[in-house]
Amino acid sequence: MGNSGNLRLSRVLLGVTAGIAAYKAAELSRLLIKQGHQVQVVMTPGAKNFVHELTFQSITGSQVRHMLFDPAHEAAMGHIELARWAEFVLIAPASADFIAKLYAGMADTLLHTLCLAVQAPIAIAPAMNRNMWANPAVQHNIMGLQQRGMTIWGPAVGDQACGDVGPGRMLEPLELSQRLKDYCHSSTGGSFIGRKVLVTAGPTYEPLDPVRFIGNRSSGKMGFAIAQALSDEGADTVLIAGPVNLMTPQGCQRINVQTARQMYDAVMEHIQDIDVFIGCAAVADYRPEMMLANKIKKGDAEMQITLVKNPDILQSVAALPKRPFCVGFAAETENLEEYAKAKLRAKNIDMIAANQVGEDQGFESDENALLVFWLEGEKQLSKQTKSTLAKQLVELVSEQLNKD
Numbered sequence: 124m125g126n127s128g129n130l131r132l133s134r135v136l137l138g139v140t141a142g143i144a145a146y147k148a149a150e151l152s153r154l155l156i157k158q159g160h161q162v163q164v165v166m167t168p169g170a171k172n173f174v175h176e177l178t179f180q181s182i183t184g185s186q187v188r189h190m191l192f193d194p195a196h197e198a199a200m201g202h203i204e205l206a207r208w209a210e211f212v213l214i215a216p217a218s219a220d221f222i223a224k225l226y227a228g229m230a231d232t233l234l235h236t237l238c239l240a241v242q243a244p245i246a247i248a249p250a251m252n253r254n255m256w257a258n259p260a261v262q263h264n265i266m267g268l269q270q271r272g273m274t275i276w277g278p279a280v281g282d283q284a285c286g287d288v289g290p291g292r293m294l295e296p297l298e299l300s301q302r303l304k305d306y307c308h309s310s311t312g313g314s315f316i317g318r319k320v321l322v323t324a325g326p327t328y329e330p331l332d333p334v335r336f337i338g339n340r341s342s343g344k345m346g347f348a349i350a351q352a353l354s355d356e357g358a359d360t361v362l363i364a365g366p367v368n369l370m371t372p373q374g375c376q377r378i379n380v381q382t383a384r385q386m387y388d389a390v391m392e393h394i395q396d397i398d399v400f401i402g403c404a405a406v407a408d409y410r411p412e413m414m415l416a417n418k419i420k421k422g423d424a425e426m427q428i429t430l431v432k433n434p435d436i437l438q439s440v441a442a443l444p445k446r447p448f449c450v451g452f453a454a455e456t457e458n459l460e461e462y463a464k465a466k467l468r469a470k471n472i473d474m475i476a477a478n479q480v481g482e483d484q485g486f487e488s489d490e491n492a493l494l495v496f497w498l499e500g501e502k503q504l505s506k507q508t509k510s511t512l513a514k515q516l517v518e519l520v521s522e523q524l525n526k527d
């Protein structure tokens with residue numbers, strides 16, 4: 124399996140046939156890779172007239188296959204090996220000709236042969252002129268494939284390359300990649316399908332002057348792991364991140380901010396329709412009263428900086444009239460349980476995950492342990508990697524959410 128987290132259908136065979144929309148399959152292959160799949164492209168011989176195999180090879184990093192009678196690959200029955208490898212087959216674009224031969228059970232190209240040999244699910248994204256699509260022969264073939272359990276994605280209605288307008292366009296690559304993602308989640312039973320979540324992560328930097336700031340040691344790793352775990356469970360995930368040097372979790376919309384007030388504004392801008400809010404960022408409680416326009420010069424032996432309070436993001440979200448399920452984090456160096464329970468009550472939130480900050484645990488570390496409290500219960504999540512911990516926390520949130 125690749126690095127797709129819970130997208131358990133990792134190995135995708137992308138079949139490309141000879142239609143104008145073949146050029147869009149290049150973008151589709153890129154999106155599938157970005158989504159965490161391993162992608163192997165197989166083209167019909169005709170498809171090579173529309174897009175060069177080098178394009179796919181460069182994007183996927185794998186040699187494109189198109190020849191059935193390929194002495195190099197067939198020494199070890201390459202077509203059967205490929206059929207066994209695939210966990211999902213997506214034909215995009217699927218030409219009328221390809222669909223007809225698939226329905227007839229023909230096997231005169233590598234792609235057709237694979238479709239007969241494969242045990243994985245097959246989805247077809249038809250793309251053709253609207254009159255071709257409306258032709259009873261094409262409709263008959265499509266319905267037949269559907270009856271055999273194949274999934275038909277599209278076509279879309281709109282402008283066509285030939286100048287016509289109507290049904291027949293291939294669904295856009297983004298739409299197809301989203302369909303595959305939804306398919307993966309529904310087949311693996313993602314517990315956050317249809318839910319919108321917002322996660323904050325990382326530190327905030329509160330500027331003193333153009334070169335200095337007051338920050339903290341949060342690495343953002345826990346919040347990023349939570350965003351990934353939620354996305355893997357099918358959540359529509361927005362991640363608002365302070366200044367950290369981390370890859371955006373797959374499938375998440377990321378918004379970068381620097382200061383607590385920017386984070387507050389970004390959260391408030393995106394909080395509408397959010398079902399779950401997880402405030403994992405280490406937001407500065409205070410900021411310098413003002414940021415000086417020029418670098419502060421060394422002067423007296425002492426210097427005073429006046430700090431003023433930042434808005435409390437978690438409390439503000441929890442106080443909204445139509446508020447989401449709210450989860451807070453408490454990083455403490457002492458009296459963990461007492462402080463965490465007090466924060467749960469004071470901020471009127473639904474759940475709090477408390478972690479003891481110490482050596483090899485908490486900030487900057489790859490591992491952590493959490494003590495999670497909600498109104499009627501608590502659970503100790505023992506020390507482990509932040510990604511495993513995130514999955515367990517997400518499971519707890521899901522349990523509590525589904526109680527309501």
Ligand SMILES: Cc1cc2nc3c(=O)[nH]c(=O)nc-3n(C[C@H](O)[C@H](O)[C@H](O)COP(=O)(O)O)c2cc1C
Pocket residue numbers: 139140141142143144167168169170217218219220221222232250251252255
């Ligand atoms: C310029 C051009 C564009 C074509 N576009 C399409 C198309 O969008 N959809 C389609 O079903 N056939 C289209 N065709 C016809 C197919 O390329 C043809 O039926 C071919 O045999 C399909 O081969 P394949 O299914 O093995 O890839 C087009 C043909 C040409 C010459």
